[in-house]
Amino acid sequence: MRCPYCSNEDTQVKDSRPTEDGTSIRRRRVCTACGGRFTTFERVQLRELVVVKRSGRRVPFDRDKLTRSVQIALRKRPVEPERIERMITGIVRQLESLGENDIEAGQIGALVMEGLKTLDPVAYVRFASVYRDFREVKDFESVLGELNSEND
Incomplete structure (x- = not known):
């Protein structure tokens, strides 16, 4: 893993533990050159996903982009971060399964x-x-109508 401070490629893992939701591993690392400390997260990836845009352009799937948009x-x-992470993990698992x-x-x-x-x-x-x-405005009204009809 490359150091984010000095770009040295020799870093050591000082501590590893699973995250609270158990979907990734948190690793504390230290750079052997500059002594900088940083954290990385490791997730299981079942397959390499490619997003096919409406224009036909193909780009690698980016979980971080999905997270940012959500x-x-x-x-x-008022939504707990754990619920958000569970939802995103669920979406990624559905895509992988x-x-x-290639995913539209x-x-x-x-x-x-x-x-x-x-x-x-x-x-x-x-x-x-x-x-x-x-x-x-009618576009908003349409979606709100859908929500109201589902809640009735």
């Missing part, structure tokens, strides 16, 4: 929408407004 939708919402390396961007968006709907309705509407490219 966190933007959930900004200032599809059996395909729309499939990822649909899974995020499904997860946010149960996690937080406000975040669901926020994400939907970007994902579905809302242009008018």
Whole structure:
């Protein structure tokens, strides 16, 4: 692992332990050159996923990008970080278990929408407004109508 401070490639693991949810391993590392300390996380990856964008462009799947987009939708919402992480891990597992390396961007968006709907309705509407490219107020009304009809 390369040191983030001096780019030295020789670092030592000082401590390893599973994260609270058990989905990754937290490693405390120290650089042998500069003495800098940093933490890395190691996750199991079942397959190399490639996202096929609407334009046809293909990019490697990035869990961090998925996390950032979910966190933007959930900004200032009272949702525990553990629940968010469980949702994201669940989405990644679903994608990996599809059996395909190529994943349509729309499939990822649909899974995020499904997860946010149960996690937080406000975040669901926020994400939907970007994902579905809302242009008018009636677009919001339509999604709110869907939510209300499901809750009745």
